[in-house]
Amino acid sequence: MPSELSVGLVDLESDNPPGLGVIAPFDFALDRELWRWAPDDVSLYLTRLPFFTTPVTVEMAVAVGDRRALRRATRDVLTPGPGAVTFACTSGSFVGGTQGEFVLRRTMLEAGAPEATTTSGALVDALRMLGVHRLAIATPYIEAVTARLVSYLEEHEVQTVSKQGLGLLGNIWRVTYAEVVEIVTAVDRPDAEALFISCTNLPTYDIIEPLERALDKPVLTANQVTMWAALRAIGRTAVGGGRLLAAAPRRSAA
Structure with missing residues (x-):
């Protein structure tokens, strides 16, 4: 038993x-x-x-x-x-x-x-769920890579209203929270319905909510x-x- x-x-x-x-x-x-x-x-x-x-x-x-x-x-x-x-x-x-x-x-x-x-693919699903069609994007990439993200979003009828990259060719994980906050704040525009922080090698977990409070809009990140x-x-x-x-x-x- x-x-x-x-x-x-x-x-x-x-x-x-x-x-x-x-x-x-x-x-x-x-x-x-x-x-x-x-x-x-x-x-x-x-x-x-x-x-x-x-x-x-x-x-x-x-x-x-x-x-x-x-x-x-x-x-x-x-x-x-x-x-x-x-x-x-x-x-x-x-x-x-x-x-x-x-x-x-x-x-x-x-x-x-x-x-x-x-x-x-997850990014597109998230944008659709939130009803976002105008997006500001912050990336660690060089311009050529960021441009591919803009093109990908265009295919899904999402307009990039502002973009800024750090121009990094490596060691992306070494970027600090302070640097991420700085680039996101700089790329925000009044006509952006949300912001996206690209690259799974950028740390973002602890700064999403503070950024959303400061910018009063959704902040999405790769991870x-x-x-x-x-x-x-x-x-x-x-x-x-x-x-x-x-x-x-x-x-x-x-």
């Missing part, structure tokens, strides 16, 4: 939610930030794409989104049984435009992911929308502040 302890353990196992597979670029350094958006009972299974020495240019963004590497990385994170797999890279998921983003998601699904999301969409895919809600998370209804798990 099973003991009360064994029955209780079975109940706990049956309530254990699926985790998330996270595929990040080789230089991703903010694992701790992704965990902050995850509920305590949701595990993140992170893997990285292959290392290469190209600086952060359009060519690097294209290389990061290589389908063969993405397929292999997806299979790497399937062993623990995640409920969804997300490609946590902004430039790598917008550099090929809308069609390129679709191909990335399809590649993950074909590799066995139960659900698949990308950072740039925020990545985790928001990935968690929605498994019927969960991201942990944290900001108008996006406050407005987001929980999606029922399939």
Whole structure:
């Protein structure tokens, strides 16, 4: 006859939610930030794409989104049984435009992911949910990479009313909160309905709410929308502040 302890353990196992597979670029350094958006009972299974020495240019963004590497990385994170797999890279998921983003998601699904999301796809979903059509964007990129983001947004009928980049070719994770706040404040315009801080390698968790209070509009960030969409895919809600998370209804798990 099973003991009360064994029955209780079975109940706990049956309530254990699926985790998330996270595929990040080789230089991703903010694992701790992704965990902050995850509920305590949701595990993140992170893997990285292959290392290469190209600086952060359009060519690097294209290389990061290589389908063969993405397929292999997806299979790497399937062993623990995640409920969804997300490609946590902004430039790598917008550099090929809308069609390129679709191909990335399809590649993950074909590799066995139960659900698949990308950072740039998540951004579009978040903008639609908030009804945003005019956006100001702050990026760490050089102009050529930022221009690809503008083009991607145009394909989704989102107008970029203002943009500013830091012109960095590497070490993006070393940018401080103060520097992020400075560039976001500088890029804001009265006609911008919201602001987006691009790149999953920029720290943003603690500054979203202060920026929204100061600017009186939604502030979206790459890691925020990545985790928001990935968690929605498994019927969960991201942990944290900001108008996006406050407005987001929980999606029922399939």
